[in-house]
Amino acid sequence: MGRYGKRADVIVHEDEPFNAETGLAALAEGSLTPTDAFYVRGHGAVPEVDPAAWRLRVHGLVERELDLSLTTLREAFRVRTETATLQCAGNRRAGLMAIRDVPSEAPWGPGATGTATWTGVALADVLAVAGPLREAAHVGFEGADLCPTERFGGSIRLDKACRPEVLLAWAMNGEPLPPIHGAPLRVVVPGYIGARSVKWLERIEVRSTPWTGYFQHVAYRLLPQDGTPGPGEGMPLGVVALNADVLSPADGETVTAGAVEVRGYAFAGGERHVARVDVSIDGATTWSQAELLEDLGQWAWRHWRITVDLAPGEHEILVRAWDSSAATQPEDEAALWNPKGYVNNARPRVRVRAAAE
């Protein structure tokens, strides 16, 4: 935990490879997540990369292969900054595991998500120099991390790769990217599951087909609830689903009866925006609309807050977010269970006890 910083407000799931989620208090602090509390999902040891010797290779279905140093990236391309929310596909898995076990996967809670300001260059600008060929349809990324024998990787479609929000980033919240978050360079794919934002990037491959490596072809897929599907089966994940959660009060917390402020986030993925967040304290009979807080732009979540009046006793706070297509979160967590425990975006329920003063 030393290399991650001194924050107490993180929950470590595994030391090696290091995996930790952000505590609710750190998430509730503000719309931007502090770097030293930002969740980490790693599949291998943090690789030792010498930034001076590091090169980025761009190859595959391109007119010209590129072999770029960090200096060239910084000096030859327009520097861009984007505020974007990352969310692990396994965020809120613990809620699904309470229904039925998910073997060999960590019980991530609500903190496998966070929002940061990322600085780097647009992948689109680099691809424009390489010149994708006519057959190009996907852009693959490969990191330097061995997990355990295969390097971590994944791909996105070329049309997403050519959008200005997809960055090759060397800075996070205005500071150099920490090693644990992918220094010297990582991909940031706003609106997609965190697994596509490949860290310790060393290779970009322009392809005609999606990535065939383990972390896209086998893992990070939504599998049928029953059966034992093979590689390439199930539904590959990519674009994130509408999600929202309560950041304060915490589930099981005791609060003082009377006016209680409820805070949380909602994230619609970017192509769609958060249109509304409703809160119910009477079992979904009546709903009140929460106030949406600062707008950090298309690719970031919206924090929200509402003050509810809680009489002494037990209460359940229920939340549902709506996106700009009028889609809302699914009600039933049980219907969302899947063998790898991905994409729990059910309406959050937080139980609190209101104690008389």
Added chain:
Amino acid sequence: MGRYGKRADVIVHEDEPFNAETGLAALAEGSLTPTDAFYVRGHGAVPEVDPAAWRLRVHGLVERELDLSLTTLREAFRVRTETATLQCAGNRRAGLMAIRDVPSEAPWGPGATGTATWTGVALADVLAVAGPLREAAHVGFEGADLCPTERFGGSIRLDKACRPEVLLAWAMNGEPLPPIHGAPLRVVVPGYIGARSVKWLERIEVRSTPWTGYFQHVAYRLLPQDGTPGPGEGMPLGVVALNADVLSPADGETVTAGAVEVRGYAFAGGERHVARVDVSIDGATTWSQAELLEDLGQWAWRHWRITVDLAPGEHEILVRAWDSSAATQPEDEAALWNPKGYVNNARPRVRVRAAAE
């Protein structure tokens, strides 16, 4: 109905302005909807436009105003073709009206949607010549149709307007655009509610704010279930929600017991694609996966089919589509009711009677 063609398989909701939806048999024929059965949603009389005298004005927050003839549009820009599904925000309203009335709105059934191949130029290419200024954020469209005193119009965000799939189209399914569908030129905004695909286009206004006309600022908004909101309130609609429907057999139909083919469509909007369609004939206890039929590209629905075995008696066929973010259709139509009856994307239920041979 004469000007619409001779097809019997359309359901006319209103003669003047002409409003009609496509019958299920025409939708089930194939993935492309026949032009002479394609749904029509009009708010005013079809305007008489002389194509030779017609001009398209592009103005507002641009470096240079444009005043374009049809000939210039056809000759000065690259011609593009896109297969795209259009869907009226009021599609499937009848299902919501069965729960609670929607005054002053027509009871559209499942046929206010269709897919065609559109040919024209990219709006992006025209905007590139006009040169949006720094403050530009929205692109408004105005038609020639008076509805009844205001011209029909609406806007989309500049980033969507600059995407290659948004067309200014003069042809539909390889033939000149019929007058009822917006000749000589209409907008086609794939993945958005049909109301943004403005017909009889005459004016494009690059703006800093969304369209303030009736058809975006007052109508085509998702209003709270209770209360009487004023203009600009509620949630503006734009991106379409994941939807799917059964095209065959029809609700209430009698089929021959035994192997019955069920056909339908699913549409995820384009940014997300249809990942899976499940069908249940036992009240959502077990689900079988339907076969996805031809892929017409990112902006078109997927037709699907499955053969189910129906014993003699009454049956309910229940369908749920999934998109690539692992989002699925809402279960409860009642929860979707809203004062204008928009965006019914609940899981479809079709009741059939299987008769012994």
